[in-house]
Amino acid sequence: xxxxxxxxxxxxxxxxxxxxxxxxxxxxxxxxxxxxxxxxxxxxxxxxxxxxxxxxxxxxxxxxxxxxxxxxxxxxxxxxxxxxxxxxxxxxxxxxxxxxxxxxxxxxxxxxxxxxxxxxxxxxxxxxxxxxxxxxxxxxxxxxxxxxxxxxxxxxxxxxxxxxxxxxxxxxxxxxxxxxxxxxxxxxxxxxxxxxxxxxxxxxxxxxxxxxxxxxxxxxxxxxxxxxxxxxxxxxxxxxxxxxxxxxxxxxxxxxxxxxxxxxxxxxxxxxxxxxxxxxxxxxxxxxxxxxxx
Numbered sequence: 001x002x003x004x005x006x007x008x009x010x011x012x013x014x015x016x017x018x019x020x021x022x023x024x025x026x027x028x029x030x031x032x033x034x035x036x037x038x039x040x041x042x043x044x045x046x047x048x049x050x051x052x053x054x055x056x057x058x059x060x061x062x063x064x065x066x067x068x069x070x071x072x073x074x075x076x077x078x079x080x081x082x083x084x085x086x087x088x089x090x091x092x093x094x095x096x097x098x099x100x101x102x103x104x105x106x107x108x109x110x111x112x113x114x115x116x117x118x119x120x121x122x123x124x125x126x127x128x129x130x131x132x133x134x135x136x137x138x139x140x141x142x143x144x145x146x147x148x149x150x151x152x153x154x155x156x157x158x159x160x161x162x163x164x165x166x167x168x169x170x171x172x173x174x175x176x177x178x179x180x181x182x183x184x185x186x187x188x189x190x191x192x193x194x195x196x197x198x199x200x201x202x203x204x205x206x207x208x209x210x211x212x213x214x215x216x217x218x219x220x221x222x223x224x225x226x227x228x229x230x231x232x233x234x235x236x237x238x239x240x241x242x243x244x245x246x247x248x249x250x251x252x253x254x255x256x257x258x259x260x261x262x263x264x265x266x267x268x269x270x271x272x273x274x275x276x277x278x279x280x281x282x283x284x285x286x287x288x289x290x291x292x293x294x
Contacts, residue, residue: 009215009216012187015102019270022291025260025270025286025291026062026063026270027062027280028064028103028219028271028272029056029059029064029274030067030272030273031066031067033067034069034078049066050097053066053098060280061276062101063101066105067105068083071126071193071194073153083106083111084111087104087115088115091118095120101121102121102122103120103122104116104122105124106123109134109138113138121145123135123144123146124149126149126191127149127151128168128169128172129175130154130172133179136179139176140176140182146181150188151194152168152194153194154195156197161196162210166211166213173186173216186216187219187270188216188217188219189220193227198227208220208263208266208267209266209267218267220270223272223273224253225252228255228256229252231255232255256273256275257282260273261282261285
């Protein structure tokens with residue numbers, strides 16, 4: 001399958017690292033500091049988080065994404081104070097001990113500001129500026145990239161999913177530009193999960209190349225998501241019943257690999273993953289086929 005053609009995206013500078021879009025697929029490794037992480041990998045102490053981050057870096061991560069609040073659909077929001085308590089000590093340690101750029105996964109302005117002071121050089125906003133538009137203003141002031149995700153938890157879509165996501169991301173891009181963000185520092189994420197039905201999640205994966213019309217680098221965060229368990233671990237009867245809870249399984253590693261390979265063939269630029277060692281191999285092989293990367 002030939003890689004879809006898209007406009008010249010150029011590059012984005014993140015800390016001391018420059019991402020040259022289209023050259024290869026970049027890998028964002030996940031550090032979850034929330035004890036109720038949906039993927040079961042929540043870390044509770046600084047030392048364990050630092051060891052894990054160093055391992056992800058050694059396994060091939062290009063970015064480390066640090067988050068302190070769970071994004072599970074049934075999770076309760078935490079205060080900025082609690083989120084800062086979880087993420088700041090880890091960011092301070094990592095900024096001194098690893099050379100990779102660090103991303104802060106938050107939608108709170110106070111958390112983002114302190115995280116950037118602690119060494120983060122990218123903001124990952126799961127609400128795409130809906131909750132806090134000033135995140136774009138902060139990123140612009142610091143001359144740092146921001147990831148804008150399309151989140152439908154506030155208004156579940158009931159029609160063609162791409163007709164919802166593309167205008168939502170265009171809205172977020174325009175909002176960021178108005179607040180001073182350079183276009184080259186904006187990255188987009190369709191938001192697998194986050195208010196979509198499982199059929200809609202599959203539809204996004206099937207049609208993710210349509211996001212290229214926005215002419216920004218695309219991040220895919222399908223790692224260990226429930227849609228994989230929905231496909232691989234439930235019977236047709238269970239799927240039709242709309243089973244709410246889908247327990248994690250080893251199949252999510254294999255299922256994640258499938259989503260990444262297909263996503264790379266359709267033009268994604270960054271993958272956000274928990275299992276860096278295995279997914280780095282998937283990306284390397286997919287890039288060799290699709291991009292001719294060596």
